[in-house]
Amino acid sequence: xxxxxxxxxxxxxxxxxxxxxxxxxxxxxxxxxxxxxxxxxxxxxxxxxxxxxxxxxxxxxxxxxxxxxxxxxxxxxxxxxxxxxxxxxxxxxxxxxxxxxxxxxxxxxxxxxxxxxxxxxxxxxxxxxxxxxxxxxxxxxxxxxxxxxxxxxxx
Numbered sequence: 743x744x745x746x747x748x749x750x751x752x753x754x755x756x757x758x759x760x761x762x763x764x765x766x767x768x769x770x771x772x773x774x775x776x777x778x779x780x781x782x783x784x785x786x787x788x789x790x791x792x793x794x795x796x797x798x799x800x801x802x803x804x805x806x807x808x809x810x811x812x813x814x815x816x817x818x819x820x821x822x823x824x825x826x827x828x829x830x831x832x833x834x835x836x837x838x839x840x841x842x843x844x845x846x847x848x849x850x851x852x853x854x855x856x857x858x859x860x861x862x863x864x865x866x867x868x869x870x871x872x873x874x875x876x877x878x879x880x881x882x883x884x885x886x887x888x889x890x891x892x893x894x895x896x897x
């Protein structure tokens with residue numbers, strides 16, 4: 743089994759509780775709206791990071807991050823983009839097992855057409871009454887399995 747930490751919409755804030763929850767993962771995926779480069783520097787102390795740019799990521803530092811990325815971890819193909827509404831491909835037809843997105847701040851785990859769609863929600867500032875969350879993604883021989891983790895919002 744390979745455990746991946748999945749985080750999004752930090753908007754420049756990396757909560758100590760998020761760092762603690764991500765401790766021990768093999769990789770971290772950040773699905774955009776990073777907010778500040780320091781967030782990625784701190785995440786890299788925990789595990790290797792794959793990150794994409796979100797709509798708030800502006801300036802020279804953000805140019806280092808692509809708008810989308812497709813990666814292979816374990817035996818799973820994972821497509822990462824910030825806003826699911828911008829998905830330009832048919833994941834199942836492309837052999838993608840998992841689609842990770844952010845943007846809405848609404849956590850979501852659903853499987854459609856054999857593809858796991860995961861939005862870890864927002865680990866940054868609270869927006870409206872939405873929870874502060876991140877996710878872990880376990881890549882197992884039986885397929886990918888995602889779990890949401892609610893953060894208290896302190897820190």
